[in-house]
Amino acid sequence: MLLARLFRCVLRVLFAVAFCTPAEGGAAVVGGPGARHAGTTGALEAGIERLRGATWWEANRKIRPELAQVGDLMFLLPLADSKLQPSSDAIGRVQRLRDALRSHLTKQPAGWNRLVAQVRAQRAKAGDESAVLLADALVNEVRYRDGTDGTYYPPSRFFAESGVCKDFATAKYLLLRDAGFELARLRLVSLAPRYNNTPDDWHVILVVQMNAPGEPLALDSPTASPARRAGDALDASHSTGPSALLDAILAGRKPADAVLRAPSGPLVAALARSGQAERPLATVFNETGSRSFERDAPSPLRRTSPGRAVSPMYADELGQPWQVDGSGTFPKWRVAANESASPALLRVAAR
Template identity: 60%
Template sequence: MSGRLHRRLLCGIVAITAIGSVCTSRSGPPSVTIQGGAIVRPVVVAVESTPPAQIESARNEIPEETRDASDPGIERLRGATWWEANRKLRPQLAQVGELLFASLLEGDTQQSAEGASRVQRLRDAMRAHRQLKPAGWNRLVTQVRAARAETGDYSALMLANALINEIRYRDGTDGSYYAPARFFAESGVCKDFAVAKYLLLREAGFDASQLRLVLLAPRYNNTPDDWHVMLVVQAGGMAAPAALDSPPPPVRKRTGDASGNAVSPDTVDTSNKSDPQARPSGPSARLVAILAGRKPADAVLRAPSGPVVVTLDASGQAERPLAVVFNEQGSLSFEREAPVSRYRPHASKRRGVRAIVADDAGQSWSVDSSGVFPKWQLTNAGGEAKG
């Protein structure tokens, strides 16, 4: 971990001591714990062994611009909306912001089981990609790298995103992360789009520290099909992380809230999964021409398919619950167990009633049960939600 990042996270630890406690295990390896709406690992060991006066002194020694870069992210996460599903709380993606790029944990003993599994599947795809690449892949890499050199990171992201979104969406995959050669031949789902963009940008010169794959949990309809994977990039010249999302399924059904009103952006594929071969697969005719060298790569920018590159808060996934962040180096879980209240008012079970629930650390949460899934927020001393 760089000294600058270590100082930023230490600053974050100091900033959250008023709302959360740090649970540690001196006999085991450090692990990420999200309590009181904030990340308290992986630097908690350093904090534990440091006297409070020294911590405050260290905070005062951090340059003001560094504190300014860290504190707003911590404050935003403290006031974030956390969605509950299956007794897990997860913060909204856009409210996590640049904290997506905190240090990732490595090793199965430190990562969550879900995070370690995602990292392994990504590494398997990278290994397969080194052995076999799609015909014309190097043309894509060369032109994305050239776009970055000529006009900066944003242009490279726009081009890479548009190129990969020229692959047709097709459900019915086996759950593994497809390497680009298989993805280009068979098509795939959101995770396969995200992996292809990740590998294209890596080969075009982006560092792994700039790239994060995010696993987003269901918000309205708790089915496996509603989990979503997307690439997020910390690019030079952009004030906020950029979202590189994939095209939606070809047939979509909007799910409704408790009142029967349609909601978005969550969608599920209602096409016939029993016969995935019945639908077109592989790259579009335009991408085929680019791979063969008959058209320049920037031809895709004239009428791009799927979502364009936008900042995280402008993405169609901005309000989705964030479960895990990962790349080839490791992962970081943003999930926490939902607090179990010692006393939950009976009225809180009725729709539209906001209840106050205490967690094991004595922090109070305001719970809005008006939707299909409850929304949680930390409260201030007066019992009002922070957000």
């Protein structure tokens, strides 16, 4: 009995290492320095078990877990970009963020230092969560504008021209960074389409890990048709840039916390309660590197036994065998241990 229990533990550790090693990134080092810094071994094991039971969405031959089911695992696994291919989506996002950072270090929008100082003061007065709420609400006072190019706008350009979700997330990242938040607690998250042939359904948000125990916070951005900002009724001719309220804050005419009383308010929630909780997660990243959670969809293997009663076998990019339940309509997968077969065999049920 003891030997069997030990064997199962070894299998779980091996599965954790293989399962969380993305095809586009460096190997996940279980218990390595990055993991020890972000959380305990117990939290890492809980994250692995949660990911084993996660719902995986398939789109365009990639499978990806849901954001809330990854949860704090995105902080427990170290970021790495040393083995990323130059053409990969992950390294491209890291590079675009670094480009925005370089531009930001040489030029900030007028009044930016005032925002940084007030977010820093709010953090000292009321704690991290209060500072995150303030930073999120401030940046969300910039108007949304679709049709931008693929670059990540630095705040100087974003505040002048407006932008889309990636630009909101970048501005929040840089505002919290400048206010003293550690990079290890900041992750930009790339959320993928749920279905095939929907390339415009990608979304980027910022996720922040709190010091106190609990779920990370998801900082979302306004949609293409946000509610009218406070004071905009008198300034309806402007369709880009900061709202009238944010203009007043940048100029020092109003305090930063006025945005918390504005009609729009902050779009902050714990991951499991956020509006993006069930979105497929492709990549998490910051300026130091990235980690991909997407995997190639399993491919069919040749049947090893004759007869129609045998379920078709599949294997992922690591060569791990998978068994498919053919029921279900949408390309949605779930991974679970197959208790009736070899411990190395995994079952994937389409749902």
